[in-house]
Amino acid sequence: MKSMTLYQKLAWSLVLIFSLLCALVLNWSKQLEQSSVHHAQQNLHLQLAEHLVHDNPLIQQGVYDYKALENLFHTLMILGPAFEFYFVDPEGHLLTYSAKPGQVVRQQINLSPIQQLLDNPTATPIYGDDPRSNDGVKIFSTAPVYNQQQLQGYLYVIIGGQAYDTTLKNIKANDNLWLAAMWFVAALVALFIAMLLLFRFFTLPLKKLNKELNKIEAANYSLTKMSLDSSYTADDEIGNLSKGVNAMLARIDEQFQSLQQADKQRRELLTHLSHDLRTPLSSLHGFLEVINKPDSHLNVPEQRHYLNLAMDNCQQLKHLIEQIFELANLECGQVKIQSETFNLGELIYDCVAKLALTAQSAGISLRVIPEICDFTVTADIAKLERVLTNLIENAIRHTPSGGEIAVKVSQQSDQLYVAVSDTGVGIHEDELNAIFEPHYQARNSIKRGSTGLGLAICKQLLTLMDSEINVSSTLGKGSEFRFNLAMQAPA
Structure with a gap:
């Protein structure tokens, strides 16, 4: 079964609450109206019974002829059909009354309301037992009847008796009253419709938002296929939502x-790794296979040559794997910086000395500018050495x-800028930002054992040390890689 929308829930809630409130208001207004009428009528006829007792000799001198009293009551009812007359003894038993035979169903009434009205006439409305009903109550007027100062009973006059109720009921059925009731109902319906329209107005932004979210869900939450309508920008709860x-x-x-x-980069990385690992492994397998052939008839110098080639490929494979693990640790944030204060010039000369033989064998000269390089910095010396070594090796390769x-x-x-420049092949301008990506190699690079990971490792290490690396290059004239370090203030 389809669940109700928010608007439907609010509408049905409004219907139930509205109906309950209408019922309560109508019941309360009816009771208030009835209480007010009873209060007015009882106050208006409060001394009716007393006047009848004092003005009628039959009652004033004490009641002995109940048949004559019944005829008197009948006459009074003809003159005042809205009243019912009863005479009760001091115990509450009905002695005589004005009703026709069979209309009185209660032969004894409770005297407590009578005594309450006699003691406190201002406490109206006070309701007494209705002899014509087993459990009904009516407003009344009453007066005690004495004979030689001895209580004979009470004159008990019901105000608004059965005839009155019947007449009033017929009057309420009048067309004018129905017309007034219809206008009242119409006003309530108009109010109800207005409330529904207000609810509709208040919940419409939520309905639109829900519709847009359903579209987003249908588009698999891809904002490239579907965008959320943000036209509702009111500064309220729905707007904030x-x-x-x-x-x-x-x-x-x-x-x-x-x-x-990230998934795309991972796939590309796996592709590059498989390619980079396959090359040295294939070479290593080939050289070992040549040496291992039983009918190769290789002499000792030839065997040594192939073994050296195999060792070179093993070394290249080891270097590649180490760089792969190093880059992975850097990208996962597992590498921590251990800063210390040291002389930058000494570190640079150590790196140059370490690679001097490699540069010399490639016919390339290495130098430091200025030659007296006496600067103190605070950084991670091991990682900075790794950066300088990678940049110099990269320059040698290209x-x-x-x-x-x-x-x-x-x-x-307060900043020191370290630059590694070369007079190599240079880099195309459109590749300057891409060369720091893992495994990327420029189109015109000279491959001398390059894995394409050195510059990516340099950038990650310098980022950890709050430094930024930049590159400038002129195609065919060379490149320069430049990064900054915070200079240590003199003690």
Whole structure:
């Protein structure tokens, strides 16, 4: 079964509450009206019974002839059909009355209301037993009847008797009263319709928002296919809800796009890894297979040559795996910085000395500018050495024989700028931002054992040290990689 909408729930709730309130108001107004009428009538006829007792000799001298008294009551009812007359003894038993035979169903009444009205006439309305009903009550007028100062009973006059009720009921059925009731009902219906329209107006933004969310859900929460309508921008609860849903969906879409990009990068990384690992493994397998052939008839120098090639491929494979793990740790945030204060010039000369033989064998000269490089910095010395080594090795790989590599240090305010420049092949302008991506290699790069991970590792390490690396290059003339370090203030 389909569940009700918010508007339907509010509408039905309004119907139930409205109906209950109408019933309560009508019942309360009816009771209030009846109480007011009874109060007025009882006050108006409060001394009726007393006047009848004092003005009628038959009652004033004591009642002995109940038949004559019955005829008197009958005569009085003809003159006042809205009244019913009863004479009761001091115990509440009905002695005589004005009703026809069979109309009186109660032969004794409770005297407590009579005594209450006699003691406190201002406490109206006070209701006494209706002899014509087993459980009904009516307003009344009463007076005690004495004979030689001895209580004979009470004259008990019902105000608004059965004849009165019948006549009043017929009057209420009059067309004018029905017309008034119809106008009252029409006013209530108009109010009800107005309330429904107000509920409709208040819940319409929620309905629109729900409709838009259903469309987003149908589009698999992709904002590229469907965008949320943010036309409702009122500064209220629904407006804030709409803005919050917009922000939440934008954030979900951003994370979804990020996950898609991460998945794409993961697939590309696996592709690059399989390719990078396959090359040295295939070479290593080939050289070992040549050496292991029983009919190869290789002499000792040839065997040593193939073993050296196999060792080179093992070393390249080891280096590649180490870089892969290093980059993975950096991207996962598992690498911590351990800062210390040291001399930057000494570190640069150590890195240059470590790679001097490699540069010399490639016909490339290495130098430090300025030669006296005496600067003190606070950083992670091991990671900074890794950055300088990667940048110098990268420059050696992309610089042809006869070229030059320079490590330059300059000071600007409280910052030191370290630059590694070369006179190599340079980088295309459209590739300057892409070279820091893992496994990316420029189109014109000279591959000398490159894995394509060195620059990516450099960028991650410098980011951890709150530094930024930039590159400038001229195609065919060389490149320069530059990063900043905070200079240690002199003691």
